[in-house]
Amino acid sequence: MANPLTNYKKTAMKQVININFHGQVVPIEVTAFELLKNYTESLSRYFANEEGKEEIINDIESRIGELFQERLKKGSTCITDEDVNAIIKSMGRPEELDELEEVGSNKSSSNESSTASDTTSPLSGNTKRLFRNENDKLIGGVCGGVANYFGIDTILVRIIFVVIAFTGAGLLAYLILWIALPSSASEVIGASRKKLFRDPDEKIIAGVCSGIGNYFGISAWIPRALFLIPFLSIMSRITHWEFLFFNPFGFSFSPGSLFLYIILWLVIPQANNTSEKLEMKGEKVDLYSIKNSVVGEMKDLQQRAEKFNKEEKSLIEEKGKVVGAEATSLLKKSSRSLGDIIVLLVKAFAYFIIGCFAFSLVIALFAFAIFSFGIFPLKDFLLTDGWQNIFAWGTLVLFIAVPVIGVITWIIRRLAKIKSNRSVLRFTFIGLWLLGLACFISLLSGVVRDFRSTNNLYEQEIYLPNPLVNKLELTSQTLQNKYYRNKFFHLSPFENIGLEDDTLFIKNIEIKILKSKNDSFRVTMVKLANGRNRRVADTIANLINFNLLQKDSVLQLDKGIGITQKNKFRNQGVIITVYVPVGKRIKIDRSLNWNNTTLHFDNSADDDWGILLNDNEERGWRQNVEYIMNPDGLYTLDGEPADDRKTGGKKKFKIDGKGVYLDENGNKISIDVNGVEIIEGNDLNKEMDLSKKRIDSIRVKIEMDKMRRRDSLEKAKKEIQQQLEKIAFYKTVPEILGGYLMRPYYLLISID
Amino acid sequence: MNIENTASQMRKGVLEFCILSIIKQGEAYPSDIIEKMKSANLNILEGTLYPLLTRLKNAEFLTYRWIESNSGPPRKYFSLTEKGADFYKELETTWNELANAVKELSNAEQAHTEEQGSKEDQNFPENPTD
Numbered sequence: 001m002a003n004p005l006t007n008y009k010k011t012a013m014k015q016v017i018n019i020n021f022h023g024q025v026v027p028i029e030v031t032a033f034e035l036l037k038n039y040t041e042s043l044s045r046y047f048a049n050e051e052g053k054e055e056i057i058n059d060i061e062s063r064i065g066e067l068f069q070e071r072l073k074k075g076s077t078c079i080t081d082e083d084v085n086a087i088i089k090s091m092g093r094p095e096e097l098d099e100l101e102e103v104g105s106n107k108s109s110s111n112e113s114s115t116a117s118d119t120t121s122p123l124s125g126n127t128k129r130l131f132r133n134e135n136d137k138l139i140g141g142v143c144g145g146v147a148n149y150f151g152i153d154t155i156l157v158r159i160i161f162v163v164i165a166f167t168g169a170g171l172l173a174y175l176i177l178w179i180a181l182p183s184s185a186s187e188v189i190g191a192s193r194k195k196l197f198r199d200p201d202e203k204i205i206a207g208v209c210s211g212i213g214n215y216f217g218i219s220a221w222i223p224r225a226l227f228l229i230p231f232l233s234i235m236s237r238i239t240h241w242e243f244l245f246f247n248p249f250g251f252s253f254s255p256g257s258l259f260l261y262i263i264l265w266l267v268i269p270q271a272n273n274t275s276e277k278l279e280m281k282g283e284k285v286d287l288y289s290i291k292n293s294v295v296g297e298m299k300d301l302q303q304r305a306e307k308f309n310k311e312e313k314s315l316i317e318e319k320g321k322v323v324g325a326e327a328t329s330l331l332k333k334s335s336r337s338l339g340d341i342i343v344l345l346v347k348a349f350a351y352f353i354i355g356c357f358a359f360s361l362v363i364a365l366f367a368f369a370i371f372s373f374g375i376f377p378l379k380d381f382l383l384t385d386g387w388q389n390i391f392a393w394g395t396l397v398l399f400i401a402v403p404v405i406g407v408i409t410w411i412i413r414r415l416a417k418i419k420s421n422r423s424v425l426r427f428t429f430i431g432l433w434l435l436g437l438a439c440f441i442s443l444l445s446g447v448v449r450d451f452r453s454t455n456n457l458y459e460q461e462i463y464l465p466n467p468l469v470n471k472l473e474l475t476s477q478t479l480q481n482k483y484y485r486n487k488f489f490h491l492s493p494f495e496n497i498g499l500e501d502d503t504l505f506i507k508n509i510e511i512k513i514l515k516s517k518n519d520s521f522r523v524t525m526v527k528l529a530n531g532r533n534r535r536v537a538d539t540i541a542n543l544i545n546f547n548l549l550q551k552d553s554v555l556q557l558d559k560g561i562g563i564t565q566k567n568k569f570r571n572q573g574v575i576i577t578v579y580v581p582v583g584k585r586i587k588i589d590r591s592l593n594w595n596n597t598t599l600h601f602d603n604s605a606d607d608d609w610g611i612l613l614n615d616n617e618e619r620g621w622r623q624n625v626e627y628i629m630n631p632d633g634l635y636t637l638d639g640e641p642a643d644d645r646k647t648g649g650k651k652k653f654k655i656d657g658k659g660v661y662l663d664e665n666g667n668k669i670s671i672d673v674n675g676v677e678i679i680e681g682n683d684l685n686k687e688m689d690l691s692k693k694r695i696d697s698i699r700v701k702i703e704m705d706k707m708r709r710r711d712s713l714e715k716a717k718k719e720i721q722q723q724l725e726k727i728a729f730y731k732t733v734p735e736i737l738g739g740y741l742m743r744p745y746y747l748l749i750s751i752d
Numbered sequence: 753m754n755i756e757n758t759a760s761q762m763r764k765g766v767l768e769f770c771i772l773s774i775i776k777q778g779e780a781y782p783s784d785i786i787e788k789m790k791s792a793n794l795n796i797l798e799g800t801l802y803p804l805l806t807r808l809k810n811a812e813f814l815t816y817r818w819i820e821s822n823s824g825p826p827r828k829y830f831s832l833t834e835k836g837a838d839f840y841k842e843l844e845t846t847w848n849e850l851a852n853a854v855k856e857l858s859n860a861e862q863a864h865t866e867e868q869g870s871k872e873d874q875n876f877p878e879n880p881t882d
Contacts, residue, residue: 022825043799052806059802062825063782069824092797 016078022065027078035084036064039093046094060091075281142174197271204415206265214281225412227261362407369404372396380565381504382447391443398436402429451530451571455537459524459577462548467520469553471585471626472578474511476557505560508573509546511588513618515629516579523548523555526575543567546574580629585637587626618642659704660717662724669724671704676724763794769843770794771804772832775814776840779829805830813839 015030028036043060047053067087068079076083143161147154161174199210202220209227213220271277372395379392406429508528516522527544531537544567549556557576563569580586618634621627621642627634634642655661659672670677706716774780774788782801789796808814813836816828832840 024825047803050803050806052810055809056803056806059782059806059828060799062828063798063802066783066821066824066827090798092799094799096797096799 014080021068022062024065024069026065026068026072028068028084029078029080032079032081032084035081035088039084039088039091042094064091196268197276198265198268199277200270200272201277205261207270208261208264208268211268211271212264221412221415224415365403365407369400372400378504380568381563382569383443384446384450384568388443388446391439391446394439395436395443398432399440400436402432402436405429406433450532453531453533453537455527455529455531455534455541457526457528459526462523462525462576464521464523464550464555466550466552467522469521469584471553471587472521472550472555472580473553473587473589474555474557474576474578475589476507476559504563504569505558506563506569506572507560508571509557509560510573510575512575512577513586513621513627513634514577514579515618515633516581516584519581519583521581521584522579524577524579526577528571528573528575530571537570540567540570540572544572544574548576580634582629582631585626585628586634588621588623660720662721669728671720673704766847767796767800767804768808769840769847771801771808772813772836772840772843775830775832776837779831781819781827781829785830808836812836 016027017030017033018025018027019033020026040057040061043057044053047056050056064087068083071079071083143157144154147157150157196215197211198207199214199220200207202210204224209223210220212223269276376392376396379389383389383392525546525548527541527546529537529541529544531540544561545558546561547558555578561572561574563572578586619642621634625636625642627636627642629635636642659670662669662671703716703720770789770792771785774785780788782798782805786796786798786801805814809816809830813833814830815833816830818826819829820826
């Protein structure tokens with residue numbers, strides 16, 4: 001067979017005639033026709049004495065006709081000399097017909113790997129080479145080509161590939177082979193060089209996928225699906241899901257495929273004129289092919305226009321999102337009465353609402369799926385083995401994964417314009433989902449049952465080696481060693497909780513401060529836990545391992561309660577009560593950070609936490625502030641009580657030589673020679689830095705002068721108070737609002 | 753005499769039997785038959801097959817019917833007639849006898865070279881081979 005390269009070089013014009021060959025019109029080169037005529041005549045002579053020779057010759061010619069049709073269908077525009085010669089070779093010249101072919105691949109072309117198939121006889125090639133088999137292909141013909149090369153059945157190769165594909169490498173290997181191996185179509189006679197173009201006729205965004213499809217000889221929706229898959233890759237691996245917290249509806253976009261698409265868009269040229277389009281599809285570029293393709297294009301356009309109209313109608317009959325088209329088309333059709341138009345608008349609006357609703361449902365479903373996939377590894381900390389585990393798996397797979405898969409399948413079907421509304425598939429999906437729902441409900445009920453009871457409470461004494469220190473500072477043994485590992489496995493959302501290997505540390509610690517009855521410090525601990533019943537809860541409570549270590553005046557607490565897969569999470573918590581003797585000091589360190597107590601919920605029906613609320617409990621103290629225990633409670637070192645409410649308005653207003661001091665609703669305002677200072681803000685902003693605002697005004701100074709006089713003291717006080725209230729009000733209102741705005745956000749990101 | 757000629761003569765002999773075996777499994781058209789033979793490592797030119805099929809059909813061992821196809825002219829699908837089935841059975845018997853005979857002879861030949869002086873091989877030439 002002639003080298004395809006040389007064939008391409010000789011694209012000089014040859015005369016092509018159309019013959020009627022067994023009822024089919026076949027364009028064929030003149031020289032090729034000569035060859036054909038010679039062959040049939042030789043056959044005729046050979047079978048001259050054969051009985052039924054007409055029939056034989058008829059059969060043979062019919063077979064040749066079939067082969068011609070195949071050539072033409074593959075994209076050849078006419079039959080060439082090489083075609084005819086190859087066909088003759090395969091049929092057998094009369095001289096050869098006395099002998100049979102040799103077995104094996106040594107001599108002949110019969111074991112050619114490239115074109116072996118059900119319908120074509122081997123036409124090309126000498127030695128066995130590894131091609132992709134265009135005739136025996138499911139996706140890209142890779143398995144067919146490999147099977148042919150090794151001489152084994154295609155199905156076996158496919159099975160092997162599927163098995164390898166599970167390891168991940170197989171998919172990559174398939175893709176590489178797909179790209180690397182030349183298509184057997186290029187071996188087929190008449191195919192000219194194929195170039196990679198973008199297809200402007202068959203494009204959804206930019207024709208990249210269509211062009212790729214044309215080049216490889218596959219349907220365009222396959223590369224489209226491949227481009228979409230990375231977007232959904234989060235399902236398989238749990239890598240970065242931190243920003244789930246910031247954007248609950250976000251996907252983990254892998255932008256790689258998007259970049260690839262854009263690069264391809266820019267790099268691959270678009271096939272604009274007809275010759276380029278032919279080159280894209282791999283047809284030989286000459287006058288005939290150009291004419292054919294132009295004619296074909298026009299027909300195509302027509303068909304597509306009709307198809308478009310039909311499809312539009314069908315789309316709208318379903319949950320149409322493309323409502324405007326219907327509106328315009330119906331309006332355009334004929335003049336309708338006003339009532340019809342109104343009905344139409346209402347329908348359009350309804351469809352729109354439904355569409356939005358469905359869309360948001362889908363988004364929520366995906367977000368929920370991502371969330372549950374991400375949180376799945378933690379299930380062992382919560383669920384007991386056995387049924388609960390099974391239910392969890394069932395829930396994940398059936399309740400969550402099935403609808404996701406269903407939706408994805410539906411989307412892909414829509415994209416690929418596959419119309420297969422098999423209700424069996426739908427019922428299967430729905431059935432599986434219902435099963436998943438049952439699993440979910442049983443899972444939930446199982447978990448709730450495990451938290452039903454609380455334990456018996458008793459106060460446990462903590463041994464202090466040195467109870468007579470002057471000061472006790474409570475700190476937490478925070479994560480000393482922060483190993484910064486490879487970012488991809490950095491589960492940062494759990495840093496607050498302190499996930500270390502197999503242990504989860506939760507900070508369900510509440511600290512109470514009380515006055516000691518004697519002059520020693522005393523620390524007690526109460527353990528809390530939930531369980532299926534009282535006894536179980538007691539056991540679990542006993543298993544809580546929470547240690548306190550005193551080092552002189554520092555009391556170091558464990559960073560949290562360790563939850564392992566053996567000690568599962570059952571709302572464990574501890575209450576540490578520190579009894580401070582009078583005259584001694586105490587400070588709760590910021591490192592305890594127990595404002596972030598996570599994973600704790602109060603069962604209000606059985607609220608044992610509330611039982612321990614002493615009336616004597618010191619309230620209102622803040623972290624990182626040192627307090628001293630006075631006979632009537634905790635006070636800061638400046639002499640302020642920790643509990644604001646204690647003062648009850650006593651200390652609201654103070655005048656001394658330095659100036660006026662007002663304390664109203666948690667706002668502390670001081671007026672002195674320098675002006676008015678608002679020292680502190682509202683309760684909600686305890687954590688914020690103190691903001692000082694200086695309001696200098698001469699009027700205030702005059703007021704201050706007034707104030708110094710005893711008689712007008714009261715009046716001045718009232719005036720200033722009112723003015724300052726206004727200022728404070730204007731300051732605190734946005735703070736209040738800000739506080740409220742922050743609260744729900746705060747709730748979102750810490751599982752409060 | 754070279755090996756190619758002898759080999760092809762051997763194959764020629766069994767060709768009918770093979771073709772009939774294929775058609776016996778089910779209706780088949782010529783390309784199909786060639787494909788199956790190729791997968792069994794027995795290659796045949798189409799130019800050889802068609803005359804053979806026609807002969808068999810003329811002998812009324814095969815019958816055919818036309819089936820329209822999308823990709824080209826209608827195709828002939830051959831199937832076995834009753835007469836053909838009988839003929840096939842005879843061929844099968846013949847083949848089995850032949851195969852056994854050949855097997856014995858070639859094994860005997862090996863046996864002879866191994867244990868020299870066996871008297872058995874003197875009997876074999878007298879065995880009737882069909």
